[in-house]
Amino acid sequence: MKRLLFLLLLLGLSGCSSITCAQDSAFARQVICTLASPEMAGRNIERDGAAKAAAYLSRCFSNMGVLPVDEQYYQYFSCPAFAMDGHAEVQLGLHSLSPQADYRIADYSAALHARLKIVRLSPTLLLPKNRALLEKWQQKAAKSRTPVAVYLNLAEPYKAASEAEGQEFLQAVLKLRYENPFHTAALLIEETQLPPQSLAGSEYERNFTVIYLRAGLLKRAHKSITVDLDNRHTRLATQNVCAMERGAVDSFIVFTAHYDHLGMMGTRVYYPGAHDNASGCAAVLDLARHFHHNPIRYHVLYILFSGEESGLLGSQHFAENPLIDLSKIRLLLNLDMLCGGSDGLMLENVMSIDSGRFYQGMAAANEQFRYHKNLKVRDNAPNSDHYPFTAKGVPAMFIYTLGGRYGGYHAPGDNCEQCGLEEYEQTVRLIISGIKKL
Numbered sequence: 001m002k003r004l005l006f007l008l009l010l011l012g013l014s015g016c017s018s019i020t021c022a023q024d025s026a027f028a029r030q031v032i033c034t035l036a037s038p039e040m041a042g043r044n045i046e047r048d049g050a051a052k053a054a055a056y057l058s059r060c061f062s063n064m065g066v067l068p069v070d071e072q073y074y075q076y077f078s079c080p081a082f083a084m085d086g087h088a089e090v091q092l093g094l095h096s097l098s099p100q101a102d103y104r105i106a107d108y109s110a111a112l113h114a115r116l117k118i119v120r121l122s123p124t125l126l127l128p129k130n131r132a133l134l135e136k137w138q139q140k141a142a143k144s145r146t147p148v149a150v151y152l153n154l155a156e157p158y159k160a161a162s163e164a165e166g167q168e169f170l171q172a173v174l175k176l177r178y179e180n181p182f183h184t185a186a187l188l189i190e191e192t193q194l195p196p197q198s199l200a201g202s203e204y205e206r207n208f209t210v211i212y213l214r215a216g217l218l219k220r221a222h223k224s225i226t227v228d229l230d231n232r233h234t235r236l237a238t239q240n241v242c243a244m245e246r247g248a249v250d251s252f253i254v255f256t257a258h259y260d261h262l263g264m265m266g267t268r269v270y271y272p273g274a275h276d277n278a279s280g281c282a283a284v285l286d287l288a289r290h291f292h293h294n295p296i297r298y299h300v301l302y303i304l305f306s307g308e309e310s311g312l313l314g315s316q317h318f319a320e321n322p323l324i325d326l327s328k329i330r331l332l333l334n335l336d337m338l339c340g341g342s343d344g345l346m347l348e349n350v351m352s353i354d355s356g357r358f359y360q361g362m363a364a365a366n367e368q369f370r371y372h373k374n375l376k377v378r379d380n381a382p383n384s385d386h387y388p389f390t391a392k393g394v395p396a397m398f399i400y401t402l403g404g405r406y407g408g409y410h411a412p413g414d415n416c417e418q419c420g421l422e423e424y425e426q427t428v429r430l431i432i433s434g435i436k437k438l
């Protein structure tokens, strides 16, 4: 039944085929729930999730009559990826752990099928002053016949002897998970909270496995851990989805959002990415629907990026290989995380670009209609897909909601049910108000 529903969505028989112009959270919810569905498998390499999402999004543009820039909606590129859609099971003693609730495996981990002896070590071994001790330990461990998993408890705060040593410790802890100075098959890391999933380490293949454990899970009595992990370092052949509406003035308003997310961790966990960033994609489609029926004098370009979670790779690819003349962009608005908004809206990089009229238009509309209780501004940062454009001198802003993130960050709970959308319609109306002033 689920498959049938998914096929209907892919064929565009629901959701994106409806022609209405009002900013509409029911429309947004349908798009978000489709993108965040198990069939899309977290919109990355696993189960062709990103490809399914791109097919659905291009069908949405096509159904509303918004055409590609050239002949096709896709701009192809590829990026490094890890496919973790096989086994990703961990057992402590006889107890099978629950993925994500009890443990998380770093995306770049090496595949591993072994029972490992747990060796508890002090994180102080990471300090430069203890290098000789560490080397001695490495030599001893290299002779061990049983594979070893080093366990480090980072939940307990480290009391450094000086500020410099505190800095050294922080640096060592940051490098630890990417470099594994112990040269063991696995690292078990306990922190106060399981860290969010990220694809930041996707570029390099490691020869060790990093497992984060829920605080308090590992007991003295646990002597070994069994890991059954399939993981493949490969490349994801993917695409940005681009569509365009032509206007009378030869200059562009560009709306962007990334549609990719974090894929899967084993067969039981996928990352739905409703807030991050099915919601931004829904808003871009909603804006496309609006401007198709209420044309403005500018060309309007829509770009839905892949590869954001792997390091802004889709937007970098577009900025390096633009389908339009970047110097003709009047304003680029990058939308991310629009499920929330209970604490207002953040506008990033407003002040350093010549978009005063847009901002003033938004601020005046907000004053008049009280769309959001709070419009905050902050400086530019390399935190989303506007950044590769600002680096090329394109006037680009990043807009995201504040508050109302109920499903967690980069976690399986960021799902369709947790996406409130209470402030969604106000957000889209506010953006349209600003665009009207340009």
Ligand SMILES: [Zn+2]
Pocket (backbone or CB within 6 Å): 276, 309, 410
């Ligand atoms: Zn993200």
